[in-house]
Amino acid sequence: MxxxxxxxxxxxxxxxxxxxxxxxxxxxxxxxxxxxxxxxxxxxxxxxxxxxxxxxxxxxxxxxxxxxxxxxxxxxxxxxxxxxxxxxxxxxxxxxxxxxxxxxxxxxxxxxxxxxxxxxxxxxxxxxxxxxxxxxxxxxxxxxxxxxxxxxxxxxxxxxxxxxxGAYYAEGVHPVKIYVENQYVRAVRGGTGAAKTAGNYASGLAAQEVAGGKGYAQVLWLDGVENKYVEEVGSMNVFFKINGEVVTPALNGSILNGVTRDSVIQLLKHLNVPVVERSISIDEVQSAYDNGVLEEAFGTGTAAVISPIGELNWRDRQMVINDGRIGEVAQQLYDQLTGIQTGRLDDPFGWTVEVK
Structure with missing residues (x-):
């Protein structure tokens, strides 16, 4: 053209x-x-x-x-x-x-x-x-x-x-309560989950209403085949810090390749924080919580940048993470990313583009 x-x-x-x-x-x-x-x-x-x-x-x-x-x-x-x-x-x-x-x-x-x-x-x-x-x-x-x-x-x-x-967090970054969805699914492998299309968001509204009615801010989506592997949280990608290592679901065709997700992975490596992309089941998350090694959980996306998770509800069992407070890694990521985005911090990755 x-x-x-x-x-x-x-x-x-x-x-x-x-x-x-x-x-x-x-x-x-x-x-x-x-x-x-x-x-x-x-x-x-x-x-x-x-x-x-x-x-x-x-x-x-x-x-x-x-x-x-x-x-x-x-x-x-x-x-x-x-x-x-x-x-x-x-x-x-x-x-x-x-x-x-x-x-x-x-x-x-x-x-x-x-x-x-x-x-x-x-x-x-x-x-x-x-x-x-x-x-x-x-x-x-x-x-x-x-x-x-x-x-x-x-x-x-x-x-x-x-x-x-406006500021996504008007009073600072606060952890949110998340309901693990076990009835509805957001997407399946081979579908449109990896695309940013309107239908993906419409299909999530019913589950969001259910979660909201129970007092939860968002839903944690599980896979649409076995209903056991973690995929996304609301309209964000999700990360867990388990026993010192940060884990995020691997891109599998049903998960959106978030720009903030990719930035967080690169930034964690830059900060020498162990990070891995792999399948992670909700049972593994529950087991990590039971064993006292589920240290942090957070979502990533354009709107919030980092959204810490303070509680998960899985089959009516509450998992309170890090005493409901934002974790050290999530806070560091939020500070670093927003600092780069607004020019307060150096951009060693060449991510920002000046409009002039």
Whole structure:
């Protein structure tokens, strides 16, 4: 695709919310990026336009067959007023992997990254500066062909929208209570669990409601075949520190390859903390707890970065981890990652990309 990026600026700016009232995904900036695809033309007309609603035919395939994917990443304002992206190329690589799984044509990752930078520069005044805040970035693709035949769409839209978001932990990082799900499953090997597609999240809502009704913040997913191996926690990857070693489920085709997950693994190795990717059963977690060697547990993801787990409920048995407090390794990872993301700490990995 050789089309030049077209820019149409808004002639009316929206009022910006207060930093202490941002929440997550409630407010959106003045502009958005859009690009279209048709099968005989490819991706075309990349443009930045005023933020607006979109109009779709009622038979658009996204509504009927769920052919859609998305990503999530963030931009951070540093103390010296620079703007940093955290590993954006990794997110765009994964976007194309999701595209492949959902039979969506790939996008030019370099072009999309450059367009994203331009979009952020145009709306840079929306990037909040308070500690813990950031600009959340949501690229997504939807199938737009108006056809009820069960086949891949021949038409698509790629869009990127921006949302200023507040600190995930308004009062500091606190461990959460997790309910181990033993009825519903999130995904199975060979399915779409390794893709970031809307259906994966819709399928988790029922279990989330059950867990919430029992007073738990999220669910720990087990595998969909034997219902015994740990996979993810809520919409995050999960880690356990057992007898000095950090263990995370190996990628097996049903687990999302999280950018934060990969960053944590690299950072643990950098810090000389033993880390291994392998299958881990809920029985092994229970046994480690019974033997007093389950030292920490935490989830990893873009929104929270590190979400410590203070309690697991497995078949109505409570496992209180580290007395319900954040562990030393989880705290260190949180401090290191957020320090790199916001430019407070050196970035020995070359993860951050400055928008300029």
């Amino acid at each position: 050789a089309d030049t990026l077209r820019i149409v600026l808004s002639d009316s700016k929206k009022e910006k919310p207060q930093a202490n009232a941002l929440g997550f995904g409630k407010y959106f900036t003045d502009h958005m990026f859009v690009m279209d695809y048709v099968i005989d033309k490819g991706w075309y007309d990349p443009r930045i336009i005023p933020f607006q609603n979109i109009s779709l035919h009622p038979a658009a395939k996204v509504f009927h067959y769920g052919q859609t994917i998305f990503e999530g990443l963030k931009a951070y304002r540093t103390s010296d007023n620079r703007t940093l992206l955290f590993r954006p190329r990794k997110n765009l690589e994964r976007l194309n992997l999701s595209n492949q799984r959902l039979c969506i044509p790939p996008v030019d990752e370099t072009m999309v990254l450059e367009a994203l930078k331009e979009l952020i520069k145009i709306d840079e005044e929306w990037i909040p500066a308070s500690e813990g805040t950031s600009l959340y970035i949501r690229p997504f693709v939807i199938a737009t062909e108006p056809d009820l035949g069960v086949s891949p769409s021949t038409q698509y839209k790629l869009m990127i929208i921006l949302s200023p978001v």
